[in-house]
Structure formats: structure tokens, C-alpha cells
Amino acid sequence: MQTSPLLEALMEALRCLPGVGPKSAQRMVFHLLQRDRGGGMRLAQSLTRAMSEIGQCADCRTFTEQDICTICANPRRAQSRQICVVESPADIHAIEQTGQYAGRYFVLMGHLSPLDGIGPEDIGLGRLQERLAVENIAEVILATNPTVEGEATANYIAEMCAHHNVLASRIAHGVPMGGELEMVDGTTLSHSLAGRQPIKF
């Protein structure tokens, strides 16, 4: 775009967003300039505030602009004495949407990955250990991703909980709802067989 260095700079800057290539950056720029300059200005303000003000909750490590996030600060959340350990703040969002969980969270912001040099301290397990020692916690629900790294991380934290005599549980692995059995992969199916539950009346 020879006609405008600013326009070119904006197209380049938009490429920092995941999934935005040269063509979609161009489309975004022209859309904003032609139809939604107000939206573009609001986006710029939101970005500036979010990038500079959002930090991490001192208790659960999720993203928040306060010292303690609203979930950790809520006294009713503490009543259940449960902590759900997840890999990312997006997982909190997913679990909150089920409406099934009323306890607090702990966000690892990743998972153990010795090959990449990511050890227990990098995913905040020091802080979790402190909470296990200090707070009166009844159960730690391990909701890390069902991947090799997620499983390893869950096992590591379960051992930590055992040291503090805190019950650790892992979310169930099995057949997802609504699909067809023949489409489910073998590993999932064997997990769902091993984790079968008696039907209670």
C-alpha cells in the first residue's frame, strides 16, 4: 500500500493477532477505515488498558486487573473448600459455563514440560503448595487437559496433595456426549470402559 505508511503499519501490527495473515489484515484495515472508525478507536483504548492494567490474581493466577480476582474474593466460593486446577483462564470460562462448580480455581498458565524447561515453579506450583498448607482445603479437582503433559501435570499435583493429606480427584475421561460410539478413538473408549460406574436406582 504505497499510498499510506500508517495504513501499512497498521496492517503489519494486526499480524500479531493469532490467525491473522496479510489478506485478513488488509480486510480488517479497510473495514475499520471505511465502516467502523469508532469501533477501531474503542478497540485501541481497550487494548491499551488491557495490556497495561491486566495482571494475575495473587491467589489463583488468572488474568485480572485487581490484586485478587472476583472469584477468589467471593466468600461463598470458599465455602465448598474445593480448588479446581486448570491450565488456562479460558478453561475457567468453560467450567463456569457448565454452572456445575461453585469452588475456587488455580490456573497453571501452562503444563509441566521438562523438555521445554518448564518445571513446577514456572506453573506456579509453589503458590499452590502454600495454599494447600495454609488454607483448609477439602479437595483439589485436577482439570488439566487430557494430553500427555496434562496427565503428567495432574499426577505431579496429586502427589503434592497426598503430602498435605488433601483429596485429589481427576475429571472423568470417557465418551463425549452426543456422538456415535463407533467414531470414538480407542484410547478414549478404553478410558471410558476402565472408568465405568455402577448404575444406581
Place this chain on the structure above:
Amino acid sequence: MQTSPLLEALMEALRCLPGVGPKSAQRMVFHLLQRDRGGGMRLAQSLTRAMSEIGQCADCRTFTEQDICTICANPRRAQSRQICVVESPADIHAIEQTGQYAGRYFVLMGHLSPLDGIGPEDIGLGRLQERLAVENIAEVILATNPTVEGEATANYIAEMCAHHNVLASRIAHGVPMGGELEMVDGTTLSHSLAGRQPIKF
């Protein structure tokens, strides 16, 4: 995202970009917060400057932060005495990349569309008429889109050129390069037959 109103506001603001839904907005926010806060800040600055400083060239109506864009201001561009009429600034980019055209442009920022209330003045044809009257123009190349509205707009401008005794030409319609003939639609094929050219040795 109950934990952070700022984060929620940013996710909502990102939705003003075309092709960004709730899931990709969430992905973008977490990517920026976790991995690229610097990129996010640069994007915010670029956006602010672009949205407030970019206007339209007084001659060709393309986006630029100057009064006259670099293409219109270039005296060598005026030598060919050609004006290429396109629907959007992105089309200038596409034509510039061919390296085949060294004249100036005129950007309509749309096309005639009486049903939507878009008439000649809305696409800047008053300014084009002025230029046809004042400047010494040899040819107007009509490069509007090969759609019904694009064709109608091209025809309208061609009549305007005829009034000013300026040659108007339309870019060729035909079979695109590199495809297979059997895959080409009937309308394109009949255009390519009607527009056939003698082979010169």
C-alpha cells in the same frame, strides 16, 4: 470471563474486526496477554493513529494521511495521462503488484447501487468529472469489479468520458490463467469468446 471486566471489554471490542467471533476473540486476548503484550500495545498505537489521521486523497479518494497521496503526487505518474478507476483501495494494491500500470487512480469506494440509495455523487463521480474537465487525460481504464453493479458503474463512467471526449476502456473479461477450461463458468467463457483477439506474429 467473570474475573476481569477489562478482559471482557477487550473481547467485545475485538468483535468489530471482520471474521472475528467470540472464540477467536478469546484466543486473541489470551495470546496477547500471555505472549505478546508489546505487540498488543503497538497495535493499539497503530490503530489510534490510523483511525484518527488517515483521510482520503483529494485527487483520487484513496486512503492516505496526506492531502494528496504519494501516487497522485508523483509527477512521473501523471505522464501516462491515464486514470484507472477502481472500487476500493485494495484494488490499487492488487494492480500495483502486477507492475503493469504506471498511471494514476480514482477510487470510487463502492459502486452505483440505486436500490441502496448510492448514486453518482456518493461514489465521487463529481470529482472525477472535474478531473476529466480540467486535467489533460488521454484514457480512463475502468477496472471496477466484474459484477452487475461494477459493470453498470463502468458503463455510467464510460458515458461521462464520452461527453468529455476522453477514451474509456474496460479491463478484459475472460478465462483466468492457470485453470482448466471445463471448470470455467458459462458467462466467463462467452465473454472470453466475444473478446477474442487475433494472434499477431
